[in-house]
Amino acid sequence: MSLTRMILGRNNHAVYTVALAVCWICAIGVGGVGSLLHPVILVPGDGGSQLEAKLDKPSVVHYLCTKKTDDYYNIWLNMELLVPLIIDCFIDNVRLVYNFTSRTTDNSPGVDIRVPGFGNTTSVEYLDPSQASPGLYFNHIVEQSLIPLGYVRDNDIRGAPYDFRKAPNELETWMDDFKALIEDSFTRGGNSSVILISHSMGGPMALYLMHKMKQEWKDKYIRSIITLAAPWGGSVKAWKVFAAGDDLGVYVLPAHTMRGMQRTSPSTAFLLPSKNFWADDETLVSCPGKGNYTVNDYDRFFRDMNYPEGYAMHNDTKDLLGKLDPPGVEIHCLHGQGVSTVESMIYKEEKNFPDKPNLNFGNGDGTVNIRSLRGCMRWSPKKRLSVIRRSHSPRRNYDRLAKWNWVSELKKEGVRTQRSAVHHQEFPGVNHMEILRAEGVVTYIRDAVQKINSDQS
Template sequence: MSTAYDAASDDYYNVPGVETRVPFFGSTQSFRHPDPDRRDFSYMDKLLERLEGAGYRDGETMFGAPYDFRYAVAPAGHPSRTGTAFFTSLKSLVERASQLNGDRPAIIVTHSYGGMLAHQFLIRQPLAWRRRFVRHFIPVAAPWGGLVLGMQALISGNNLALPFVDPGALRKEYRSLQSSLWPLPSAKVFGAGQPLVSTKRRNYSAGDVADFLGDIGFGEGVGPDESRVLPLFKELPACPMVPVTCVVGVGVATPERMVYPGDDFEAMPGMVVGDGDGLVNLASLVAVEPEWRRRGPYFRMVKVDNVNHTDIVVDDRALGIVMREIRRAN
């Protein structure tokens, strides 16, 4: 599952000899279960059932845009073969969905990283296109300013919440992905001097990312971060200029500082916790609210108490709120 960054072409690719594909584009089938052969875990199945109960039908009034999460998109002047192809397909899908439904604009609903991708998609389209084809944007649990645990994932690996997988076994693979750099905390949200990771020797803030990456043994990530990620997230995400409802979980203990007992990152860190959804810090979840409320045509922030980052797409209260916002927009 690793990818490889090629400095000569300034882009990410599968490792040689590996081919991948993203099945079911255009259909919501890919969102029901991460593994269709082991249906003991559901991702968006409950949300899709609610939508079907409200009359939506896959391929007719309800469409899916699955994406290879290993890849991200790049700023202007940098290639992103996978990201560009996805945005091209997504634009065509939104237009086709509109045409199939009496030329009505679409409602875009996302979860987590999908919200950041959809936001990048929207701000890259002409304003006239957005106003014509997008009725409402509903990002659920989007980490607009990154997350402190994004730093730990680069230190220790990320098992994507799979309980039977050792995160450390996937550290090399996780570091190979451009998308693993996107969750690094933004200095605009977390401050350039606030310690987020501490060892006996020094503190690291959102303004110390280059030093942090070098000190954890991931110096090769500094170049891509500075050229392909920071230009996108150095400032707060721009208002997409379409109606937006953000749905976020709050009231769950969320790591906001990791304290390592020694001079290295080998031991298990102590955690200082604050508010958020258990994964994304509250400051990141609500980072866009002041600017988007001031500039956008319509903005609403809905906070769901005591629901975590993954449960927000299966929790009955949270699903009720998402469905309410979809009905309100439609």
């Protein structure tokens, strides 16, 4: 009998004890991070989910357009569809039709659109299924922030794509699925609460769900929300999209042509500048012969551009987030700043309305205005006070505000705060899309998630 077998035979209990200890050490890993990591769910923004379409159309806009398909095909993001002439087919297929009776939208006649990949990461890592670089979305965060910490795609990293053309009021089924995905991830993760990482409109989408859920549910299932470039109070650029369209940053795409699809989306109305962030007397659009438009003049603006659907969708969505009550969970609010961002539109001549505005620019991330990006700071009384102090530079104002009962004042404004931590970080020069891959952002997310897992709270 070998010495090894003699030892094993005499000391089975000791060997098993050592083996269990080794397994436990392997499980907790380096640095004390548990094997059961807090699951992560990625929540995309406007344009941040793949879309598939199946066609059986009664008619097409011109002879190059396909009228019928046997199966679903990738329609977003599909660069082959964004070329001259073919883009007209794309726009007619992706546009929505507003129903004034039901106050909801339907797909273009003969078009069925679905969102693939709910629950996995592929459809939010890559907007183009070919995984071509122009369609990279959450990929850098998955590859550089999460996988180095031991996360595994479709296991403890999951995605919650949705039909980004719609606003929350038309996505109740998705909200139910999103809630179920959070609960399933919690269970699969050994009862570890979930980290949500959202981009752009994904922040307000997550906030909408938090407003619907009781605090007990949030305490159990949500560990933290990390938001990137969230438009908490909307964006003047959304107003510009209704007026003149947007070329999506691609010079060869005519903005006016894109408008035919973009302005049919309730999500665009959902992102219009909010009364919670822009003053009643603050002119955002000005046109000779028509006057000035503020956040109180959406009705007149849409009547003047002969698009009543716009005002109807605005009414459907303007109160979905109320006064922007806090989420009731820890939040990391990350965004860029110092990037030229549309702040107002001026028409030099009435004949240019609405297609050809002159744009005035201010601070933001190139898409969302800085005041909207900083909306999360309203939830932290101390950070809100620091903003007020910075906006009053004279020393006498600072001293006066130091003695001011700012908590009472915030309550008068109807602005609620929260006890959960609000972490806020700005990244100078980082624009709305670069925030998904900027080195400082990727590092921040990795460090924040690592700390959360180390705390195991």
